[in-house]
Amino acid sequence: MLAALFDSIPAMIVLTGVLVGAAAALPGVFLVLRGNAMLTDAISHSIVFGVIMVWLLTRELSGPVQLIGAGLTGVLTVALTEALTRTGLVKTDAAIGLVFSMLFATGILLIGIFARQVHLHADTILLGEIGFVWMRTTPVLGVAVPVSMVMLGVVLVLNLVFVVLFWKELKLATFDPALAAALGLAPAALHYTLLTLTSVTAVAAFDAVGPVLFIAFVIVPPATALLMTRRLALIVPLAAALSTIACVSGYFLAVHWNVAIGGMMATMTGVLFVMVLSMRALKRQLQHRRPVPGNPAPWP
Amino acid sequence: MPMLVDLLGSQIVRTVMLGAALVGAVSGMVGVFAVLRRQSLLSDTISHAALPGVCLGFLLAGERDLTTIMLVALLTAMAAALSVLAIGRLTPLKTDAQLGIVLSVYFAVGVVLLSHIQAQGGGARAGITTFLFGQAAALSAQDLWVLGGVFAVATLFFVVLWKEIKLATFDPIAAAALGLPVRALELGLTVLLALTIVAGIQLVGVVLMVAVLIAPAVAARQWIGNLGAMTILAMGIGGLVGAGGALLSATGRGLATGPIVVLLASAVVLVSILAAPRRGVVWQALSAQLQRWRISGDRVLLAMDRLAAAHHDPDYPSEKGMLDTMLGRPLPGVMRRLEGQGLVRPVVHDPESSPHWVLTPAGRRRAEALRRTGHGPD
Amino acid sequence: MRKERTQTLLKTRRTALLSAATLAICLSGGALAADPPLRVLATVGMIADVAETVAGDCAEVTTLIAPGVDPHYYSATPSDVRALSQAELILYVDFALEEQLAEVLRALSGRTRTLGVLEAALAADRLLDDPEAPGATDPHAWMDVSRWAEIVPVITAAMSEQRPDCAPAMEARAAAYRAQLDALHDWVGEAIASIPEGNRILVTAHDAFYYFSDAYGIQASEAIQGISTAAEASIGDILEVAEFVIENNVPAVFVETTVSPRTIRALVTEVRARGHRLEIGGELFSDAMGDTGTPEGTYIGMVRANTITITDALGGTRPPWPAVLGDWAAVWSLAD
Structure with missing residues (x-):
């Protein structure tokens, strides 16, 4: 029965997407709530630099070394951004833009120089290919399971353990960082751990959806869930459920139109967001209330 | 490696240099306002959102009709900017979530369209991937006219509406009170931002465009505080970085222009942040050191003044060990600096061999002033 | 389209x-x-x-x-x-x-x-x-x-x-x-041999023609891009090919169906700006065949089209189409 599931290619592809969505939603919820969502953008672009550096050092394009490299690249990106911001000379948003483009440009130049040996195209790095995840398998308990799924599964468990263990701390650090610091909860350490996990998740999802579409899975379903409920404990499973709907519908639409599967899945997260947004707006109209003006919260 | 001067004689090098300089200059100009209005990441979003436009343009125009492609890309880029605005108005989501949603979903649509184009075949993809990463080397003379046109439009916009833009940027409330169409001005700036990005992506690609936009502005901000001068400096930095990056990338095979321009721009930002007068990190560190020296010197003068008063001898020679004891450990070189300023004078106090100093008349006056104004040690 | x-x-x-x-x-x-x-x-x-x-x-x-x-x-x-x-x-x-x-x-x-x-x-x-x-x-x-x-x-x-x-x-x-x-192999060899010796140089967008060069005695210069088109064509790449074209007085260069023609156009502009004559000799099928349902959508037709384009542009003459391939030509109603 289980073996039959792992033999079905569509099931494999959709399941990989669902794993990406669930693994991404866990850190995503907190990043969206804390107003750090665009750090995902920075991290996912910097990963290109991390991947090529790890390749140059170890000649390995995937596996645990790459995960560690990704974690380090994520920390490097965040640390550089914060160092730049702390000079007081550059605003956070400009610092993010400067740091990731510098790392990305270095990565692209290195790939240009070593492209022939890496067999790694810059656009593959940018786009990923979820359609092929079923081909590279590894035996797990006697069943051939796609490598990507194993990696994503491990990362999902990692994220889940972190979020469950530090639930209270994360909640407090998200909604009242000052109090969290006063209670000795080290919000900075939590922040770094969260972003390290995000970059590790990014590289695990790298084969499947590529870094840019990964941003969609981190930000869009949690943001959509936020529009549906205000209870933090509900937001995480809701976001994962939204990702699942996006993956399943995205897969079938992609097959129907014969277009990129990962792209269609990410597009569907956006479609769901627009649907929830419209329903919300409609509900408010029906209640004869004027929509609450958006909260143009400035950068922290 | 061919000589740089030889390279300047080449048509293609001149074309790409001019093109990159134009893109850099417009980006610098527009980027100043993007950075001041905290729109750096909006630029990144708009740039990624140009991808579906490029693909749609391909599908509509069929062949590589650059004008149509750029127009459609401009439309999707503007649609993305409006989407950010709409999400901001309709939801309580924070700015960066709004940007992240629009960036990733528009890019996803672009990826879908890209795969559709590729499945159709027909060599289109070869041309279209160049928009992802830019293809500066293939710039043609016609492209220069387009880039020149964008440059002219941007310059005209700023020259004609300078005062209004300045006010709307720094004090939108006052601008609105004066009856300025703040909304229209903001829209104009956003259209200009999108236009610049769409013009630039064929040189540097969608990912790196944000750096070309904001780096010159961030660098210029470190040197100058005046908005007009800052804009002109950013224009200059952008132009030079563009031209310089193009020239550098022509010195060897396999050096892509876009990443080199971005790395050069990053280097300029780094140097500016470190070295800019008054704001720069090095300058700040230096002035902090000067400050410490000054305070330390003042404390020495006051201590010597107190010793002189206690001994009723204005020319009382203060001994080094005694000063050290009174002040804790004074910074090294303080006495030499005070000597240099003519505030103290070394004297020999027989039979002791340790160094002694006396206050000069100038030193006495300064110590007196410090005592009066209370700007002394705590 | x-x-x-x-x-x-x-x-x-x-x-x-x-x-x-x-x-x-x-x-x-x-x-x-x-x-x-x-x-x-x-x-x-x-x-x-x-x-x-x-x-x-x-x-x-x-x-x-x-x-x-x-x-x-x-x-x-x-x-x-x-x-x-x-x-x-x-x-x-x-x-x-x-x-x-x-x-x-x-x-x-x-x-x-x-x-x-x-x-x-x-x-x-x-x-x-x-x-x-x-x-x-x-x-x-x-x-x-x-x-x-x-x-x-x-x-x-x-x-x-x-x-x-x-x-x-x-x-x-x-x-x-x-x-x-x-028969096709012999025909291609004959066609290329008809090109005046000094003109037997092939300049293309990427290095796809070394086997052609090896088999038919035409020099394939280093193209703008290497064997793989993975890396972006840089200014330096185009300049070096331009030097080669001028040094060897190459009359025509070729675009490829799978590579954006913009790099070859930039090359032509560069060479002409230095006061030399250079034409685009036509479009070659390098890494992919032509559309299905056209003669170029077959392997024989692809080779035939490439050979004709090269021979015509570099001043050679087309030899008669081999008899063994007469049936093939008849299917596509090609005259010669």
Whole structure:
């Protein structure tokens, strides 16, 4: 029965997407709530630099070394951004833009120089290919399971353990960082751990959806869930459920139109967001209330 | 490696240099306002959102009709900017979530369209991937006219509406009170931002465009505080970085222009942040050191003044060990600096061999002033 | 824009291309075959055409990478995923070409029979190295018809292995096809030899023509981009080719269907700005064949079109079309 599931290619592809969505939603919820969502953008672009550096050092394009490299690249990106911001000379948003483009440009130049040996195209790095995840398998308990799924599964468990263990701390650090610091909860350490996990998740999802579409899975379903409920404990499973709907519908639409599967899945997260947004707006109209003006919260 | 001067004689090098300089200059100009209005990441979003436009343009125009492609890309880029605005108005989501949603979903649509184009075949993809990463080397003379046109439009916009833009940027409330169409001005700036990005992506690609936009502005901000001068400096930095990056990338095979321009721009930002007068990190560190020296010197003068008063001898020679004891450990070189300023004078106090100093008349006056104004040690 | 939309799944049978004698065997072979046709997946059209021609009704050949798409830049759609998962035999050129697919094909070799035709058909000393990456193979062997003809028996054997009933019919078709390819090889050689010696230089957008050069005695200069089109063409690349063109007084350069023509146009502008004459000699099929349903959508037609374009642009004369290929030309109603 289980073996039959792992033999079905569509099931494999959709399941990989669902794993990406669930693994991404866990850190995503907190990043969206804390107003750090665009750090995902920075991290996912910097990963290109991390991947090529790890390749140059170890000649390995995937596996645990790459995960560690990704974690380090994520920390490097965040640390550089914060160092730049702390000079007081550059605003956070400009610092993010400067740091990731510098790392990305270095990565692209290195790939240009070593492209022939890496067999790694810059656009593959940018786009990923979820359609092929079923081909590279590894035996797990006697069943051939796609490598990507194993990696994503491990990362999902990692994220889940972190979020469950530090639930209270994360909640407090998200909604009242000052109090969290006063209670000795080290919000900075939590922040770094969260972003390290995000970059590790990014590289695990790298084969499947590529870094840019990964941003969609981190930000869009949690943001959509936020529009549906205000209870933090509900937001995480809701976001994962939204990702699942996006993956399943995205897969079938992609097959129907014969277009990129990962792209269609990410597009569907956006479609769901627009649907929830419209329903919300409609509900408010029906209640004869004027929509609450958006909260143009400035950068922290 | 061919000589740089030889390279300047080449048509293609001149074309790409001019093109990159134009893109850099417009980006610098527009980027100043993007950075001041905290729109750096909006630029990144708009740039990624140009991808579906490029693909749609391909599908509509069929062949590589650059004008149509750029127009459609401009439309999707503007649609993305409006989407950010709409999400901001309709939801309580924070700015960066709004940007992240629009960036990733528009890019996803672009990826879908890209795969559709590729499945159709027909060599289109070869041309279209160049928009992802830019293809500066293939710039043609016609492209220069387009880039020149964008440059002219941007310059005209700023020259004609300078005062209004300045006010709307720094004090939108006052601008609105004066009856300025703040909304229209903001829209104009956003259209200009999108236009610049769409013009630039064929040189540097969608990912790196944000750096070309904001780096010159961030660098210029470190040197100058005046908005007009800052804009002109950013224009200059952008132009030079563009031209310089193009020239550098022509010195060897396999050096892509876009990443080199971005790395050069990053280097300029780094140097500016470190070295800019008054704001720069090095300058700040230096002035902090000067400050410490000054305070330390003042404390020495006051201590010597107190010793002189206690001994009723204005020319009382203060001994080094005694000063050290009174002040804790004074910074090294303080006495030499005070000597240099003519505030103290070394004297020999027989039979002791340790160094002694006396206050000069100038030193006495300064110590007196410090005592009066209370700007002394705590 | 193309009139007809070319689907990724190309199902074209071209039994009509074969001579009458082979047709007879083909029909008898087809009648014998009780098995369903073998599902063959070829990465590029150059292999698919060979497989189709040999297989007749014995196999259903699918091409993964659509005409006009640069294999170096391939990305998959769901129909490709289905085709890959359902194929019984997968034919590819060499990982140096299908870079994007290399890992996938390697992984698939566990569950499906996969065959790299270059490695199987040609001894190492007949393969050229990528001059910029020692140890790596230059995959563009289809540019030399005599070398590409070697893949015919290899493909025939691989298909016969899985459909033994079809073997005799396929072998007969393979023999007829090889005769056609031999004639084509001689014809290309003759055509290129007619180009004045000083003009026998081929300048293109990327390094796809070293085998052509090796087989037919025309110098292939280093192109703007290397064997792989992975890295972006830089200013330095174009300048170096411009120097070469001027030094050797090359009359014409060529664009390729799978590479953006903008780099070659930039090259022409550069050379003309330095006061030299240079024309764009036409469009060559380098890494992909022409559209299905046109003569250039077949391997023979692709080679023929490239040869004519090169010969005309560099001042040669077209030799008469070989008689063995008369039937082929008749199918496409080509005059000569």
